[in-house]
Amino acid sequence: MILDQIVEDKKIRLKEHKNKTSPDEIRRMAEEQVKIGSSFYDALKKDQISIIGEFKQASPSLGKITSKINLTERMEEYNASVDAISCLTEEDHFLGNIDYLRTIRKQTKLPILRKDFMIDEYQFYEAKAIQADAILLIAAILDDVMLKDFYQLSTELGLDALVEVHDEREMERALKADIKIIGVNNRDLRDFTIRLDTTKRLSAMVPGDKVFVAESGIVTDEDVLFLKECHVDAFLIGRAFMEAEHPKELAERWKKL
Numbered sequence: 272m273i274l275d276q277i278v279e280d281k282k283i284r285l286k287e288h289k290n291k292t293s294p295d296e297i298r299r300m301a302e303e304q305v306k307i308g309s310s311f312y313d314a315l316k317k318d319q320i321s322i323i324g325e326f327k328q329a330s331p332s333l334g335k336i337t338s339k340i341n342l343t344e345r346m347e348e349y350n351a352s353v354d355a356i357s358c359l360t361e362e363d364h365f366l367g368n369i370d371y372l373r374t375i376r377k378q379t380k381l382p383i384l385r386k387d388f389m390i391d392e393y394q395f396y397e398a399k400a401i402q403a404d405a406i407l408l409i410a411a412i413l414d415d416v417m418l419k420d421f422y423q424l425s426t427e428l429g430l431d432a433l434v435e436v437h438d439e440r441e442m443e444r445a446l447k448a449d450i451k452i453i454g455v456n457n458r459d460l461r462d463f464t465i466r467l468d469t470t471k472r473l474s475a476m477v478p479g480d481k482v483f484v485a486e487s488g489i490v491t492d493e494d495v496l497f498l499k500e501c502h503v504d505a506f507l508i509g510r511a512f513m514e515a516e517h518p519k520e521l522a523e524r525w526k527k528l
Contacts, residue, residue: 273331273364274460278412280363281388294393301399301428311382311405311431312452314354315482315505322522323384323484324353325509326375328366332463335366339516346378348519349512357384357507358403369401376402384433388412395424405431405452410441411460419448433484437469442476453477454484454507467497474501495525 315321329335359367385403398406425432434450436442445453455470465488477483485498486507512518
């Protein structure tokens with residue numbers, strides 16, 4: 272299963288990170304950081320739809336992505352049109368890294384989500400050290416104790432947490448943990464198939480006081496209209512923006528639909 276392989280590769284990368292920067296050092300770096308971005312939660316909790324614009328260089332389903340514009344141009348377009356940023360930092364399957372996020376941080380005051388496979392406390396201090404404003408917690412790779420403990424650690428570090436679910440059982444676990452931001456990934460991370468009906472099916476379980484995010488598979492006007500009917504608060508959009516020559520125009524159009 273693809274997800275299992277990603278997690279195993281992440282364990283290897285974690286050893287490399289800890290050898291390069293010790294846990295004590297990364298904690299010190301995290302404590303020294305001054306917040307730059309605004310609140311990720313506040314950026315999404317609005318009356319109108321919010322959009323999270325993603326930076327990713329590859330994925331297991333798409334392969335390597337060739338952007339039509341450079342990073343600076345993309346950041347200028349995102350700054351003018353989206354409400355938050357998502358940055359892949361996973362090295363082996365998405366070709367991301369923490370320096371990629373650092374570079375983006377220098378070009379925006381929008382809140383940044385560090386999108387990675389978070390399985391170790393070290394990664395949360397690292398996220399804080401590189402000036403991320405939020406992290407991703409994937410319910411499928413965390414048991415109930417890890418989900419609760421990691422969510423609490425995120426809160427203590429001043430990081431918002433987007434908890435990602437894929438089915439009813441994972442949604443129940445997220446709600447039991449009293450998560451504030453819940454994302455439904457329409458891409459099944461076990462085989463990378465996409466079904467927008469996943470968001471529709473799970474939407475009935477989401478209380479109105481939560482921030483509800485639809486992730487993956489959003490590439491057409493029809494997709495946007497379908498998901499707006501599911502009463503989501505925000506879209507996380509990767510492929511469509513990464514392949515667009517003018518993501519600003521796309522974001523502005525989709526907000527108006």
